Amino acid sequence: MPDKVIEIHGLTKVYSMGEVEVRALAGVDLLVDVGEFIAVMGPSGSGKSTLMNILGCLDRPTNGTYKLDGIDVSTLDRDERAVIRNAKIGFVFQSFNLLARTSAVENVELPLIYGDLGWSREERHKAAMNALQRVGLKGREHNHPSQLSGGQQQRVAIARALVTDPAMLLADEPTGNLDSRTSEEIMGIFQSLNDSGKTVVLITHEPDIAQHAKRVVTVRDGLIQHDEQVKQLRVNASGIAAPAAPVPVEATR
Amino acid sequence: MKSSVMRISNITMVGLRAIARNKMRSFLTALGIIIGVGCVIAVVAIGNGATKSIENTINALGTNYIMVFPGASTSSGARMFTSNSTLTADDADAIKNECPAVAYVAPTVRSAAQVVAGELNWGTSIQGVGVDYPLIRSWNVADGSFFTDQDVKSAAKVAVLGKTVADNLFPDGQAVGQIVRIKNVPFKVVGVLEKKGGNMMGQDQDDVVVAPYTTVMKRLSGKTKIDMLQVSAVSASQVQEAQNEIDAVLRQRHRIGPNGDADFQMRSQEEIAQAQGQQATILRMLLICIAAISLFVGGIGIMNIMLVSVTERTREIGIRMAIGAKGRHVLLQFLFEAVTLAIVGGGVGVALGIGASLIIKRFLQWPIVVTPTSVALSFGVAAFVGIFFGFYPARKAARLDPIDALRYE
Numbered sequence: 001m002p003d004k005v006i007e008i009h010g011l012t013k014v015y016s017m018g019e020v021e022v023r024a025l026a027g028v029d030l031l032v033d034v035g036e037f038i039a040v041m042g043p044s045g046s047g048k049s050t051l052m053n054i055l056g057c058l059d060r061p062t063n064g065t066y067k068l069d070g071i072d073v074s075t076l077d078r079d080e081r082a083v084i085r086n087a088k089i090g091f092v093f094q095s096f097n098l099l100a101r102t103s104a105v106e107n108v109e110l111p112l113i114y115g116d117l118g119w120s121r122e123e124r125h126k127a128a129m130n131a132l133q134r135v136g137l138k139g140r141e142h143n144h145p146s147q148l149s150g151g152q153q154q155r156v157a158i159a160r161a162l163v164t165d166p167a168m169l170l171a172d173e174p175t176g177n178l179d180s181r182t183s184e185e186i187m188g189i190f191q192s193l194n195d196s197g198k199t200v201v202l203i204t205h206e207p208d209i210a211q212h213a214k215r216v217v218t219v220r221d222g223l224i225q226h227d228e229q230v231k232q233l234r235v236n237a238s239g240i241a242a243p244a245a246p247v248p249v250e251a252t253r
Numbered sequence: 254m255k256s257s258v259m260r261i262s263n264i265t266m267v268g269l270r271a272i273a274r275n276k277m278r279s280f281l282t283a284l285g286i287i288i289g290v291g292c293v294i295a296v297v298a299i300g301n302g303a304t305k306s307i308e309n310t311i312n313a314l315g316t317n318y319i320m321v322f323p324g325a326s327t328s329s330g331a332r333m334f335t336s337n338s339t340l341t342a343d344d345a346d347a348i349k350n351e352c353p354a355v356a357y358v359a360p361t362v363r364s365a366a367q368v369v370a371g372e373l374n375w376g377t378s379i380q381g382v383g384v385d386y387p388l389i390r391s392w393n394v395a396d397g398s399f400f401t402d403q404d405v406k407s408a409a410k411v412a413v414l415g416k417t418v419a420d421n422l423f424p425d426g427q428a429v430g431q432i433v434r435i436k437n438v439p440f441k442v443v444g445v446l447e448k449k450g451g452n453m454m455g456q457d458q459d460d461v462v463v464a465p466y467t468t469v470m471k472r473l474s475g476k477t478k479i480d481m482l483q484v485s486a487v488s489a490s491q492v493q494e495a496q497n498e499i500d501a502v503l504r505q506r507h508r509i510g511p512n513g514d515a516d517f518q519m520r521s522q523e524e525i526a527q528a529q530g531q532q533a534t535i536l537r538m539l540l541i542c543i544a545a546i547s548l549f550v551g552g553i554g555i556m557n558i559m560l561v562s563v564t565e566r567t568r569e570i571g572i573r574m575a576i577g578a579k580g581r582h583v584l585l586q587f588l589f590e591a592v593t594l595a596i597v598g599g600g601v602g603v604a605l606g607i608g609a610s611l612i613i614k615r616f617l618q619w620p621i622v623v624t625p626t627s628v629a630l631s632f633g634v635a636a637f638v639g640i641f642f643g644f645y646p647a648r649k650a651a652r653l654d655p656i657d658a659l660r661y662e
Contacts, residue, residue, distance in 0.1 A: 058575065058656050079579040086577020097572045097659065101274050113263040114577040160576070 004067070005168050005199045006032035006055065011064035011074075012222075013050050024050040026222035027064070032168075032201065037194040037232070039202040039213035047222040052203045056089055056170050057081040069167035086115050090161025094173035096153040098145040098160075105141040108132055108160045115164055131159035135189055151182035158189060168199040175209055187212040188235030264582055268589035271562075279594060282558040285551025286598030286638065287605060290631045292544035294606025297627040299613065300537035302620040307526045307533070309620075316489040316523055317356075318389065319496060321348075321482040321503075324518035339507060339516040340479050342466070345383065347506055348484065352498035357385035357485040360466050364474045368462055369434040370422040377418050379435065379462050381469025382483070387446075389485040397429035397444030400465055408467040412440040415461040416448040433462075438472045440464065457618075492521050548634060551598070552642040559591050559646035570650050571658025584651035591643020592636060599635025603628050 013025040024047045032038055042048035053059040054066060057073055058081070066074040069088050076084065085091075098107045108128035112119060119127070132141055135155040145153050154174060161169050171190065175183035191212060194200050202213055210216050211233040218226040272279045323339045345360040362381035367374050380386075384402050387393060400411045412433060419428040419442075431442050449458040470476050486495035496519050503517050504510070563570070570583055607623050614621040 053656055056575070058659075079581070082574065082577050082579040085575060091575050093659070097568070097575070099569055099572065102270070110573070111576040113267070114573070114579070114582055164577075 003034055004031055005034050005036070005069055006030060006201070007065075007067040009065050011051075011054065011061045011066060013047075013054065013059070014062045023222055025054075025061070028219075028222070028224055030217065030224065030227075032199065034199055035194070035197050037190070037200045037202070037212075037214045039204055039210035039216045040219060041204060041207070041210050041216055042219035043205060046219045048203060048205070048219045050222075051219060052170070052172055055201060056091060056172075057085045082114075083116070086111055087164060088167040090158075090164065090166040090169045092154070092157050092161050092169060092171040092174045094176035096145070096150070096157050096177070098153055098156055100145055103142045103144055104132060104137060104148070104156045104159075105129060107145070107156055108163050111160060111164045117164075127163055128159070131163040132156070134162060134193075135159045149182075150178050151185055154178065154182075154186050155189065158186075158193075162193070162198075168201055169193065170201050170203075172203045173205070174202070175204075175206070183209065184235050191232070191235055264585050265589050268586050268593060271566075271586075271590055272593060275562075278558065282555055283594045283598030283601070285554040286548065286595050286635050287551075287602040289544055289548030289551045290599045290602025290635050291605035291609060292547055293541065293631040293634075294603055294623065294627055295609040295613070296537060296540035296544055298606070298610040298621045298623045300533060300540075301622040301624055301627075302614075303533040303537075304530060305622050306620040307530050316521075317486040317492055317495075318522035319484040319486060319492060319499070320520045320522075320525070321484060321499060322518045322520070323478070323480075324516055340482060342479060344503060344506060345479070345482055347502050348482065348499055351502050352495060354487050354491040354495035354498055355484055356487045357388045359383035359386040359389055359483045360479040361386075361481045361483050362466050362469050362474060362476055363480050364469055366435050366473065368418065368422065370431060373422050373424075375418055375421045377415070377460050377462055379464060379469060379473060381464055381466035381474075383466060385485070386463065386483065389483050392449060393447050394444040395447045397442070399444055405465040405467050408465060408471050410438060410440045410468060410472065411443045411464065413444040413446055413463040414442055415446050415459040415463070417457055417459040418462055419445045435462070435464075436473055440468075492523070496521065548638055552595075552638040555591055555594055555639060556642035556646060559587060559643055560649070562590075563587065563646050563650040566650075567653060567658050567661040570653050571655050571661065574653070574655035575659060580651040583653075584647045587647035587650045588640065588643050591647065592639035595635045595639025595643070596632070599632045602635065603632060606631075 008028055008030040011025055011028040011030075012023070015022045015024060026047075028047075028051065040048060040051060050059070054061050057068065057076070060076075060081075061074050064074065065072060068084065071084065071088075073081065073084050091097075098104075099110070105125065105128045108131050109124045112124040112127065129141060132138065132155075135158050137152060137155050137159065140148065140152060143152075145156070148156065154177075158169075158174075161171075169190070174190075175186055178186060187209065190200050190202065194214075200213070202210070204210050211230065212235065213230065214232050215229050216226070217224055321340065340360075342360050345358045348355055349358040359382045361383075364379040364381070365377070366379050367376050384400065384405055387399050394413065395416070397413070399413055400409065403409070404411050412435070414422070414428055414433075419426075422428065422433060423431060428442050428445050432439050433442060434440070446459070446461075446463070464473075466479060470479075484495065484499065486492045499519060500515070504513075504515065507516055509515060570578075573583060607628075610621045610623055
């Protein structure tokens with residue numbers, strides 16, 4: 001297993017809009033070790049979203065290399081990237097992005113349906129139930145998103161990101177739609193997952209939220225401007241239902 | 254291999270859930286297909302039934318049956334239809350005596366009247382015929398006997414009842430020997446015919462009273478000419494020969510040259526059946542065209558709804574792609590949805606079509622035959638419509654860019 005989750009060298013992204021070429025990323029180098037908790041900050045227009053799309057294998061760089069968990073993903077086609085997203089990345093979005101009229105546990109099972117693990121229905125269901133338990137939603141498994149609060153919906157999304165045991169969690173403004181108390185709870189879950197060894201990449205423009213990471217990278221004008229280790233702002237574990245010793249998904253199979 | 258099979262079953266589940274979430278819309282979408290397939294099933298069933306009953310009629314009457322009608326007569330060079338019949342009973346005798354290929358001849362006059370027996374009465378058609386009638390129509394007398402040559406010659410007031418008439422006028426079953434009054438003329442019932450059932454047009458053939466044509470002409474209709482001659486050739490192979498002989502005899506008797514316009518027309522049973530078969534075929538083609546159009550419209554309905562569905566669920570597609578759905582998965586999901594709608598619609602349509610056929614059979618007394626071929630065919634067409642019209646929306650969904658789809662509001 002490689003010790004680097006992300007290895008990026010000379011990454012550029014150029015959008016051509018007719019005659020005009022927009023340089024969203026102008027040569028980014030970034031290394032992220034296994035088990036890091038890194039926040040990517042930057043104002044809008046800084047290239048932060050472009051970087052997030054490439055990190056999430058939703059888009060391809062124009063130039064440069066990107067190795068995710070030891071695999072060069074910068075030249076993969078659509079379907080190959082879909083496989084990588086499924087196996088290596090757990091997405092958490094600002095607007096939760098759960099399927100409506102679909103129960104929490106079915107939402108969490110979704111990545112397993114598209115995956116290559118060859119699990120049976122029962123195995124998928126069990127893994128989804130475990131993931132929901134890890135984010136403190138035991139007893140809410142059969143609620144639909146409309147029956148859950150914003151914080152609970154985001155927990156379902158985190159459980160969905162966890163269920164395939166990906167190389168990293170990629171959270172894009174995960175607290176953007178939540179009040180500050182709920183935001184704290186969600187950050188606490190990320191911290192406790194990170195404590196158990198999960199690599200977390202957090203995209204945000206709020207310094208308060210970024211303080212919960214161990215390392216903050218600031219992007220400006222398509223380049224990395226700052227890259228510093230920070231003193232992590234720990235969330236008081238009280239009121240958070242995350243189990244004291246989270247169980248990795250493999251252990252439950 | 255196992256996992257790919259399983260993944261397909263997973264994706265079909267996803268499609269089924271999407272259909273179940275929008276029950277009303279799914280139903281309305283499938284309605285076009287339901288109606289289209291139902292139409293095809295019912296129409297083909299009716300068409301097959303018509304064909305089958307025509308075959309039955311040919312077999313029942315025998316292929317050696319010929320009808321001779323009075324036809325267009327020529328007056329001062331102008332062809333015109335006339336209500337004055339040109340056929341006489343003497344023509345019938347001449348045909349019987351002079352045509353070796355002819356076995357039996359029955360002059361026929363038709364009338365309609367109210368038949369009264371005691372307190373009961375029944376409106377029916379009166380057929381005045383000759384004694385050969387039962388032989389020509391292969392129609393035996395079930396009870397009593399048919400009238401005799403002597404009855405015809407003396408214009409005796411005797412009648413043979415069809416089963417339906419007998420049942421309605423004499424519910425106790427004792428018709429033979431009783432008296433019925435037709436237009437105030439008392440007739441003695443000498444026999445009751447066998448039950449024959451409906452003919453190819455669904456008319457009850459047993460709803461008839463048969464009497465000597467002489468009696469009907471003299472006592473009931475007042476006609477002096479006969480309406481039609483029913484003829485039986487010696488055998489099926491001699492039908493054409495019999496027609497030629499009849500033609501020659503009638504031309505000679507009516508003083509019409511070999512090139513003049515005949516004042517009579519002939520139809521063999523085969524020609525009648527063919528003509529009716531053609532009509533049935535034309536009708537069937539027409540109805541199948543309508544059904545095909547409605548299937549096509551149903552398909553467009555499916556495409557329309559699937560396109561709306563893809564737009565409406567752009568976000569969902571984005572989520573699925575972000576968490577690892579390949580273009581193929583999304584394509585299959587939407588294609589499966591469309592095909593399921595079409596096939597379920599097809600299934601309901603088949604049931605509806607069979608149901609409609611049975612109702613028509615029961616209430617209109619039309620002979621209906623539902624064939625497995627038509628069921629399989631319309632099912633197949635429905636599935637094809639689903640694939641054909643579902644493909645474009647599904648491909649549109651599969652080609653969405655996950656980044657744009659996730660941002661879609």
